Amino acid sequence: YLKPCPGRGSASPCSPPANKTAAAEAPCSAGVASAGNGMAVVGDLPVPQNICISNITCDSFRISWDMTELGRERITHFFIDLNKKENQDSNKFKHKEIPTKLVAKAVPLPMTVRGHWFLSPRTEYTVSVQTAAKKPDGEYDVSPWSEIVQFCTADYSLLHLNQLLQKAELVSGRMLPFSVFYRNQQEALLHPDRYTPQRHLLPAVKDDSGSHGSPISGKLRGIFFSCNTEFNTGEPPQDSPYGPHRFQVRADLLFNLSTNIYFGDFYCMYTSYHYVILVLAPAGSGGDAFCRGRLPLLDRSGNAFLTCRAEADGSLSFCHAQDVILEVIYTEPVDVTLGSVTRVSGHQLMSLSTANAKKDPSCKVCNISAGR
Structure with a gap:
């Protein structure tokens, strides 16, 4: 959500002011405003108006505003009150005397505010600003707060995804061969809402499991498959976290020399084992168009997670990483007559389901410096 500049429609991001060259990258410091009794609201400091938010990333944004000339020469600092949208109380106190305002020196605008310790991806925030003049005793005179805007x-x-990719590569382990993709499910036959009269399994929107900032959550349409095998048998696991029935299909029908493979996410759920999400998209498909430019494209025959190689006899061979659990999203409909449905012989371990699972934000293995 962007505050429109004067004369712009509500859907248009703000354009930075003309004087951006002086301090386009001036970072906001992470100081905290004093809450002493000497802080006084005065009328001779200009109140910021027409707050403009632009250049938004997962852990930064650029802010600018208009001010009158009266009192501008007194300004030494800007106070920025940043809150998650659900917290509508301005100047929320963690403790009685510690406000959450951020302090920045009065640099030319626009100013870049960044910092993963207080900004998270895909999160709605409210922001308001006041100007301040630091007094010799260390206290501040401040203007009234500006209007509150949201973004x-x-x-x-x-x-950021390439940083996650590099972390995932460090723990992927050696590669093991496999021959089928499979998905565990509750229904022995596919649910009527999930296939067409021509018996095709249809893509569905990915849930919110994994990293909060992943660009595929809630946006990419696909069908989840697994490919991990048991180390001692080379076969899919006997147990299932998603139901007693298993649909499986030959690996080459979903992954071949005409399929692009993308890295989508790396996460854990407060456990010692980690998940890697990969996207398989036939070249030129709608899913391929969605992923290109958003996700890192992997070498299908030489990556650390899931490979497809052409052998001398013209056949394809497939391997998966041993030490991570792969969640594979295939972006196009799948003809169910090309596969088969069997019953899972082991236990139904529903507690291991990753549906809408939340990532452990404290894990040093699978988190990056950007917002969680």
């Missing part, structure tokens, strides 16, 4: 931080960028 939403962005998804992880390719830069």
Whole structure:
């Protein structure tokens, strides 16, 4: 949600003011405003008006505003009151004397505010600003607060996803061969709402499991498959967290030399084992168009998680990483007549389901410096 500049429609992001060259990258400091009795609201400091938010990322944004000339020469600092949208109380106190305002020196605008310790991706925030003049005794005179505006931080960028990718590669382990993709489910036959009269399993919107900033959550349409095998048998696990029935299909029908593979996410759920989400999208498909530019494209024959290689006899061979649990999203409909449905022979371990699972924000293995 972006505050429109004067004369712009509500859906248009603000354009930075013309004087951006002086301090376009001036970072906001992470100081905390004093809450002493010497702080006084005065009328001779200009009140920020027409707050404009632009250049929003998952853990930063650029802010600017208009001010009258009267009292501008007194300004030494800006106080920025940043709150998650659900917290509508301005200047929320963690303790009685500690407000959550951020302090920035009065640099030319626009000013970049960044910091993963207080900004998270895909999160709605409210922000308001006041100008301040630091007095010799260390206290401040402050203007009244500006209007409150709201905005939403962005998804992880390719830069952030590549950082996640590098972390995932460190723990992927050696590669094991496999031959089928499978999905465990409650129904022996596919649910009527999930296939067409031509018996195709249809893509569904991905849930919110995994990293909060992942650009595929709630947006990418696909069908979840697994491919991990048991180390001692080379076969899919006997147990299931998603139901007693298993639909499986030959690996080459979903993953071949015409399929692009993308890295989507790396996360854990307060456990010692980690999940990697990969996206398989036939080249030129709608899913491929969605992923290109949003997700890191992997080498299908030489990545650390899931490979497809052409052998000398023209056949394809497949391997998956041993030490991570792969969640594979195939972006296009799947003809169910190409596979088969069997009953899972082991236990139904529903507690292991990753549906809408929340990522452990404290894990040092699978988190990056950007907002969680």
